[in-house]
Amino acid sequence: xxxxxxxxxxxxxxxxxxxxxxxxxxxxxxxxxxxxxxxxxxxxxxxxxxxxxxxxxxxxxxxxxxxxxxxxxxxxxxxxxxxxxxxxxxxxxxxxxxxxxxxxxxxxxxxxxxxxxxxxxxxxxxxxxxxxxxxxxxxxxxxxxxxxxxxxxxxxxxxxxxxxxxxxxxxxxxxxxxxxxxxxxxxxxxxxxxxxxxxxxxxxxxxxxxxxxxxxxxxxxxxxxxxxxxxxxxxxxxxxxxxxxxxxxxxxxxxxxxxxxxxxxxxxxxxxxxxxxxxxxxxxxxxxxxxxxxxxxxxxxxxxxxxxxxxxxxxxxxxxxxxxxxxxxxxxxxxxxxxxxxxxxxxxxxxxxxxxxxxxxxxxx
Amino acid sequence: xxxxxxxxxxxxxxxxxxxxxxxxxxxxxxxxxxxxxxxxxxxxxxxxxxxxxxxxxxxxxxxxxxxxxxxxxxxxxxxxxxxxxxxxxxxxxxxxxxxxxxxxxxxxxxxxxxxxxxxxxxxxxxxxxxxxxxxxxxxxxxxxxxxxxxxxxxxxxxxxxxxxxxxxxx
Amino acid sequence: xxxxxxxxxxxxxxxxxxxxxxxxxxxxxxxxxxxxxxxxxxxxxxxxxxxxxxxxxxxxxxxxxxxxxxxxxxxxxxxxxxxxxxxxxxxxxxxxxxxxxxxxxxxxxxxxxxxxxxxx
Numbered sequence: 001x002x003x004x005x006x007x008x009x010x011x012x013x014x015x016x017x018x019x020x021x022x023x024x025x026x027x028x029x030x031x032x033x034x035x036x037x038x039x040x041x042x043x044x045x046x047x048x049x050x051x052x053x054x055x056x057x058x059x060x061x062x063x064x065x066x067x068x069x070x071x072x073x074x075x076x077x078x079x080x081x082x083x084x085x086x087x088x089x090x091x092x093x094x095x096x097x098x099x100x101x102x103x104x105x106x107x108x109x110x111x112x113x114x115x116x117x118x119x120x121x122x123x124x125x126x127x128x129x130x131x132x133x134x135x136x137x138x139x140x141x142x143x144x145x146x147x148x149x150x151x152x153x154x155x156x157x158x159x160x161x162x163x164x165x166x167x168x169x170x171x172x173x174x175x176x177x178x179x180x181x182x183x184x185x186x187x188x189x190x191x192x193x194x195x196x197x198x199x200x201x202x203x204x205x206x207x208x209x210x211x212x213x214x215x216x217x218x219x220x221x222x223x224x225x226x227x228x229x230x231x232x233x234x235x236x237x238x239x240x241x242x243x244x245x246x247x248x249x250x251x252x253x254x255x256x257x258x259x260x261x262x263x264x265x266x267x268x269x270x271x272x273x274x275x276x277x278x279x280x281x282x283x284x285x286x287x288x289x290x291x292x293x294x295x296x297x298x299x300x301x302x303x304x305x306x307x308x309x310x311x312x313x314x315x316x317x318x319x320x321x322x323x324x325x326x327x328x329x330x331x332x333x334x335x336x337x338x339x340x341x342x343x344x345x346x347x348x349x350x351x352x353x354x355x356x357x358x359x360x361x362x363x364x365x
Numbered sequence: 366x367x368x369x370x371x372x373x374x375x376x377x378x379x380x381x382x383x384x385x386x387x388x389x390x391x392x393x394x395x396x397x398x399x400x401x402x403x404x405x406x407x408x409x410x411x412x413x414x415x416x417x418x419x420x421x422x423x424x425x426x427x428x429x430x431x432x433x434x435x436x437x438x439x440x441x442x443x444x445x446x447x448x449x450x451x452x453x454x455x456x457x458x459x460x461x462x463x464x465x466x467x468x469x470x471x472x473x474x475x476x477x478x479x480x481x482x483x484x485x486x487x488x489x490x491x492x493x494x495x496x497x498x499x500x501x502x503x504x505x506x507x508x509x510x511x512x513x514x515x516x517x518x519x520x521x522x523x524x525x526x527x528x529x530x531x532x533x534x535x
Numbered sequence: 536x537x538x539x540x541x542x543x544x545x546x547x548x549x550x551x552x553x554x555x556x557x558x559x560x561x562x563x564x565x566x567x568x569x570x571x572x573x574x575x576x577x578x579x580x581x582x583x584x585x586x587x588x589x590x591x592x593x594x595x596x597x598x599x600x601x602x603x604x605x606x607x608x609x610x611x612x613x614x615x616x617x618x619x620x621x622x623x624x625x626x627x628x629x630x631x632x633x634x635x636x637x638x639x640x641x642x643x644x645x646x647x648x649x650x651x652x653x654x655x
Contacts, residue, residue, distance in 0.1 A: 006541060013546040017553060074566040085392065087558065095554045102546040122542030125492050129419035129615060130543075136427025136608075140399070143431065147392060147438055155438065156593070163597050166431060166604040173611040180618040186493055250561030255554070336653070339600070343652050347607070347643070351636060354614070358621065358629050410540060420612050428608045432601040439593045497616030501624055505631060508613065512638040515606045519642040522602040523651045526595045 004115075012121045016101045023317065024261035029062040031324050038328045073250035078150050081247065085148035090248065090255035093141025097262045100134040103127040104269050105189040107279050107309045108286065111301060119279075119309070120189050127188035128180060131270065132173055135225065139165050141259065142227075142234070142244055149247035157243035160335060161227055161234030167342035168224040174350035175218035178357040179274045182210045192278035196285070201292045204282040207275035213353045215275040217346055222267035223323055224342065226260060230330040231338055261320075268319035276315055279308040371411060378404040387455065391437045395430060402426040414491040599651050610639050 036043025044058035047065045077086050107119030124130050139162045146158015183191045197205050208215045224231040234243045245256040272278055283289050284307060288299040299307075333341070381404060384397035402425050409418035487495075500508060617624075617632050624631075646652060 005538075006545070009542045010545050010549070013542060013549050017546070017549055021553070071560045071564050072566055073561055074568055075561045076568075082390070082392075087562075088396075090558050091554055094557070095550055098550045098554065099543075099546050102543050120542075121546055122539055124415075124539050124543070126415050126419050129416070129423065129493070133419050133422035133427060136423055136431075139427070139431055140396075140434075143434055143438070144392075144396075159435065159438065159593065159597050162431065162435075163600045166428070167600060170604065170607045170611060173608070174614070177611070177614050177618050180615065181621050184619060184622060186615070186619065250565050251557055251559075252561065254561075255558050258557075339652065343603075343643075344647065348640075351640065354618075355633070355636065358632070361622065362626055362629055410537070413537075416616070424605070424608055424612055428601075428605045432598075432605060435597055435601045439597060493616055493619050497620040498623075500613075500616055501620065501628060501631060509631070509634060509638075511613070512610075512635045515609060516638055516642045519603065519606050519639075519646060522599060522606075523646055523649050526599045526651065527649065 008115070008117055009121065012117075012119070013102065016104075016106065016121050017098060019106070019313070020098055020101055020262055020265055021258075023265050023313075023320070024258055025063055027261050027264065027320050027324065028257075029059060030321060031327075032062055033058050034321070034324055035328045038325075067254070070251055070254045075252065076247075076249045078247050081148050081150040085144055086248075087252075089141055089145035089148050090245075090252040090259075091141075092144060093138065093259040094255050094262060096134040096137040096141075097259055097266055100131050100266050101269060103130045103188055104273055105192050105278055106312045107305055108193070110305050118189065119305070123189055124187070126186050128176060128186045128274075131188075132169075132176075135172070135266075136166075136169060138259075138263070139169075141256075145248070145256065146244040149244070151247060154244050154246050157234045157246075161244050164227065164231065164234060164335075164338055164342070165225055167339055168221040168346070171217060171221035171342055171346035171350055172225060174347065174354060175214045175221060176274065177350075177354045178211045178214040179207055181354070181357050181361060182207070188273055188278075192273055192280065195277040195280050198283070198292075204277060204280065206277040206280070211275065211353070211357070213349065214357075215271065217350050217353065218275070219267075219271055221342070221346055222271065223326065224338065226263040226267060226323075228260065228264065228323060229327040230333050232332060233335050233338060264320055264323050265316060268316045268323065271319050272312065272315040278315075279312040281307055281311045284308070367411065371408070374404055374408055374411070378408070386458070392434070395433050395437055398433070399426050399430045402430065412491070413486065416491060416493045416496045596651075603646065603651075606642070607639070610635070 033043050044061040047058075047060040077083055102121040103124050105118075105120035110117040110119055122130075142161040142165060143158050146155045146161070149155070149158075179191070180186060183194050185191060185194075191207075195204070195206050199205055199209070203209065227234055245253060248256060283291055284304065286301075286304060287296075288304065289295075289297040291297065378401055381397050381401040385394050385401060388394045388397060402421060406418040406421040406426070409415075409421060613635065614632070617628065621628055621632075
């Protein structure tokens with residue numbers, strides 16, 4: 001457990017946390033401009049530098065002006081609200097979401113001289129259980145956010161939000177059982193590596209081919225867990241102002257909004273790792289491309305690693321953009337519809353998926 | 366290294382547990398309990414029981430404590446009045462705890478020869494596969510009985526909750 | 536075996552520092568309150584006068600959802616170890632889990648039938 005190993009782990013942890021934060025920021029911009037495109041309007045374009053080309057796409061607005069504005073806002077704590085809980089709630093909303101990425105592999109392995117660095121912050125044997133554990137801790141931010149506001153409506157929003165989150169956590173957990181049965185392990189890097197071969201030499205053996213229903217259930221449950229539209233009744237942006245985090249201003253509010261995007265990134269990351277081959281590029285192996293037909297294109301090791309990390313980032317980005325598209329397309333569900341979907345449809349479907357997967361695996365021997 | 370780490374964890378866990386018992390605000394008490402359970406999970410990891418540590422956080426700190434918080438918030442339990450004989454209660458509690466601790470210490474110290482070497486645990490002990498293998502072969506009957514226990518819990522909860530007929534906010 | 540967790544510990548520490556910095560940023564750099572009026576301390580209810588502190592009876596459905604969540608979470612937590620050793624257990628393992636799921640499925644059906652899953 002030398003200093004070098006700790007240093008490498010620290011570098012990886014820093015890289016992953018920065019990835020989550022920066023991707024959340026970029027997604028915020030994509031959401032603002034993308035929603036403007038979808039709704040046939042221009043969106044934020046006021047803050048720019050002399051109208052110079054890339055800067056008038058709302059980048060400065062979203063990435064510089066807004067955070068600066070939020071930092072310099074006065075931090076208002078309503079009377080009668082507990083100051084410590086008011087501070088703790090946004091912390092608990094963001095923290096578990098960000099540390100979930102410690103178990104997600106973002107590349108295969110990097111060989112530098114004598115060191116083989118596994119491109120995963122923590123190579124946990126129980127990776128998927130760690131992810132589930134951190135997701136269940138994310139409920140506390142919502143519940144405390146509602147309670148610490150000393151407002152009846154915020155509390156109602158918080159309780160409803162957490163009831164929705166815990167309902168879909170079961171569906172999420174069950175949807176992954178099929179994938180765990182297929183790959184036979186909880187270690188996420190092992191699952192990523194197991195998706196490296198190809199069917200008939202052509203189709204990459206990604207998890208979605210083994211578990212299409214599991215993928216769908218997990219995606220829907222994941223979007224519901226992040227409380228994004230169409231499941232955003234606890235927040236209710238056009239009606240309730242902000243639901244459970246109405247009474248938060250400045251960076252505390254920014255923390256809650258960040259938790260929205262960070263959870264989105266985490267769901268995208270999990271979907272990518274378990275169902276879409278994580279960092280796998282079709283036909284790319286450790287020494288280069290093995291194309292169907294026999295041609296082998298040898299590539300230097302660093303290029304292979306860079307391609308794999310880029311592939312992972314692109315796939316995560318794709319699923320985040322997909323979630324943004326869903327948000328600006330679908331209307332909001334009513335609360336009883338949300339709970340019905342979670343308990344009466346997704347839960348039995350996920351159980352059925354698990355049983356069918358079990359029967360198929362036993363029959364195929 | 367292991368002993369020092371355990372000592373730090375033990376002190377933190379006991380401090381958090383004391384926070385649960387002594388803090389007047391019920392919500393903060395519940396949060397202290399969440400911290401205690403989380404620290405216990407870390408202790409489990411130190412004991413190489415990785416699977417149980419993860420399950421502790423998922424079920425206990427993630428599900429049961431959420432239920433506790435719901436109940437505290439929905440019943441709107443008020444902060445305890447600190448004036449009414451709290452000091453005497455705390456002293457009595459500490460006296461009982463001290464007495465039990467003393468009794469346990471005496472029992473351990475008068476035991477005689479220490480327990481012999483228990484040997485090293487097999488590789489992978491405490492990991493998911495080892496737990497799974499023994500759970501579904503040696504402990505199959507308790508596993509099936511657990512499902513009946515859970516069924517009883519579900520039915521009981523539904524029966525208890527169905528009696529409300531007064532107008533409420535939902 | 537414990538070496539796996541060094542990454543987790545570092546991530547926790549770094550994450551805590553980053554999030555703490557973010558949440559306290561406006562407490563440190565934020566504008567200082569220029570006035571302290573009673574109106575500013577009230578909670579926001581779209582202009583209506585405040586309807587009082589967080590009191591009142593809430594529906595028991597939330598409690599039910601929490602209990603059902605615990606029960607089904609325990610079920611999911613039993614399924615994960617089974618999913619790992621499932622291939623080695625073969626058909627008897629499948630039947631064991633089938634029994635488990637059937638009993639709990641019966642519980643879900645009972646809850647559904649009794650309407651405990653309705654209007655929430």
